[in-house]
Structure formats: structure tokens, C-alpha cells
Amino acid sequence: MTAALTLNAVSRHFGDTKAVDNVSLSIQPGQFVGVIGRSGAGKSTMLRLINRLIDPTEGSISFDGTDITSLKGKALRDWRRDCAMIFQQFNLVDRLDVLTNVLMGRLADHGFVSSMAMRFSDAERTLAIQALDRLDMAPKALQRAGTLSGGQQQRVAIARALVQKPRIMLADEPIASLDPGNATRVMEALRSINKDDGLTVLVNLHTLDTARAYCDRIVAMRFGRVMFDGTAAQLTDDVVRDIYGSDGLAEFNEAVTSTSFKPGAHPAPIPA
Numbered sequence: 001m002t003a004a005l006t007l008n009a010v011s012r013h014f015g016d017t018k019a020v021d022n023v024s025l026s027i028q029p030g031q032f033v034g035v036i037g038r039s040g041a042g043k044s045t046m047l048r049l050i051n052r053l054i055d056p057t058e059g060s061i062s063f064d065g066t067d068i069t070s071l072k073g074k075a076l077r078d079w080r081r082d083c084a085m086i087f088q089q090f091n092l093v094d095r096l097d098v099l100t101n102v103l104m105g106r107l108a109d110h111g112f113v114s115s116m117a118m119r120f121s122d123a124e125r126t127l128a129i130q131a132l133d134r135l136d137m138a139p140k141a142l143q144r145a146g147t148l149s150g151g152q153q154q155r156v157a158i159a160r161a162l163v164q165k166p167r168i169m170l171a172d173e174p175i176a177s178l179d180p181g182n183a184t185r186v187m188e189a190l191r192s193i194n195k196d197d198g199l200t201v202l203v204n205l206h207t208l209d210t211a212r213a214y215c216d217r218i219v220a221m222r223f224g225r226v227m228f229d230g231t232a233a234q235l236t237d238d239v240v241r242d243i244y245g246s247d248g249l250a251e252f253n254e255a256v257t258s259t260s261f262k263p264g265a266h267p268a269p270i271p272a
């Protein structure tokens with residue numbers, strides 16, 4: 001099977017800092033992959049390389065057999081649409097209403113004039129409402145985004161990503177600034193996008209419980225390198241201690257989502 005996403009010996013240097021150092025990964029279609037690592041491990045840089053916000057110093061990245069590191073112009077814009085990204089800080093336009101924020105996910109398919117005028121078709125509005133409804137955010141469609149809680153804003157950001165009709169979803173610490181209940185809702189939304197839509201999901205996380213509870217596969221980074229690549233069951237506390245030391249283990253074991261990991265078990269239902 002062709003891998004959905006392949007990183008071939010990818011490095012990105014910033015001066016003397018090797019933010020990503022010779023990383024090779026092959027991610028199959030439909031996988032839910034969690035990337036863990038302490039601050040500065042290179043997680044964000046890796047996602048930014050994949051969606052081409054930055055370019056590698058060395059190596060290449062391909063998706064479905066296409067080298068995405070060499071894309072330019074329209075092909076690059078198309079790739080950024082295919083590769084949706086959600087961020088820790090949501091990146092919504094506070095003064096615009098929720099529906100308009102979601103519709104902005106459609107702009108990549110619009111020409112310049114139509115983008116400037118923010119003209120959207122009825123079909124696009126329906127798509128946006130459906131995406132909001134799926135995230136239990138339809139009742140807030142006409143509210144200004146800046147008035148929502150962090151968890152609600154992140155769900156709107158996921159709806160915006162969904163209307164892009166992406167082929168892969170990247171999430172850079174999407175729950176790092178959320179309380180446990182909202183963190184669980186956001187992770188459940190990503191799980192549903194992965195399981196129900198079959199979309200490949202690559203998510204940066206900073207806690208083990210969340211990675212173990214949700215991810216088919218966990219990649220642990222340190223100093224820009226991949227130190228572990230396997231299943232949650234293989235990533236025992238002893239392995240984490242070997243990679244990050246006892247301090248690192250304690251840091252990763254801080255609970256964020258309101259789930260407690262039991263091998264093979266599903267997380268608790270989302271609180272109402």
C-alpha cells in the first residue's frame with residue numbers, strides 16, 4: 001500500500017539548531033498518529049514542514065507518491081488546502097461570526113475577487129453548518145468567534161479545517177490550552193474525523209495519557225530526532241523514562257484529557 005505521507009531523511013536547521021534532524025517516517029492512510037516530545041523537540045517544525053509553511057534543509061516529503069517539497073504556485077496552494085492544520089491558539093478571526101470563520105476554510109477554492117468579497121455559495125454554507133453541527137457548534141453559528149470559550153473556538157477551527165475537504169489533518173498541540181472536558185471533546189472530534197471519515201490525522205501532544213488513549217501509533221521526538229515509533233502498548237513508562245529520564249516521565253504523565261488509559265479501553269464519553 002502506498003503510504004499517505006512519507007518523510008525521507010528530513011532535516012530542518014535554524015542556524016546551529018537542528019530543529020528536525022534526519023527524520024524518516026511512513027504514515028499509512030487512515031492512521032491516527034500522535035507525536036510527543038518536550039518543548040523544543042521539533043514537533044511543530046515537523047508539522048510546518050509537512051504543510052510547507054517552511055522548507056526542509058535536507059530530505060523530502062511525499063504524499064500519495066507526489067513530492068510535496070518541490071510544489072510551487074497553484075500546486076502548493078492545493079497542497080495546503082489538502083493538508084488542513086489546526087493550532088493551539090485556534091487562529092480564528094475574533095470579530096467575525098462563527099459561520100464566516102468556518103467558511104474561510106473554503107477560500108482556497110475561490111479566485112482572488114471572490115475571496116476578497118467573501119462570497120460563498122449556498123452549498124458552501126450548508127457544508128459549513130453541517131461541519132458545525134457535527135461539532136455541536138451549529139447553535140453558535142451567528143455568534144462572534146471572540147466571545148466563545150477556548151474549547152468552543154477549537155471546535156470551530158476543526159469545522160473550518162473540515163470544510164477545506166482535506167486529505168490529511170495536522171494538529172499542533174490542539175488541546176494544550178484547554179481544560180480537561182474541552183480537551184476530551186476536541187480529541188473525540190479528531191477521533192471521529194479519523195475513524196468515520198478515514199482521514200489520516202497527525203497530532204502533536206504533550207501528554208502521554210492522551211496519546212495512549214487516542215493514537216494508533218505514537219512517535220516520540222527528542223532533539224529533533226525520532227526516539228520511538230510504535231503503539232501505545234509498546235510505549236511503556238520504562239521506555240519513556242529511557243528516552244526522557246524521570247523528570248520527562250513525570251512531565252508527560254500530567255493528565256490533560258479526562259480519560260484514564262487502560263490498554264484496549266476506550267476513553268470516557270464526552271461530558272454534556
Ligand SMILES: Nc1ncnc2c1ncn2[C@@H]1O[C@H](COP(=O)(O)OP(=O)(O)OP(=O)(O)O)[C@@H](O)[C@H]1O
Binds near residue numbers: 040045046
Ligand atoms: N523560526 C525559528 N527560528 C529559529 N529557531 C527555531 C524556529 N522555529 C523553531 N526553532 C527552534 O527549533 C527547535 C524545535 O522547535 P519546535 O517549535 O519545533 O519544538 P516543539 O517540540 O514543537 O516545541 P513546543 O512544544 O515548545 O512548540 C527549538 O529549539 C526552537 O527554538
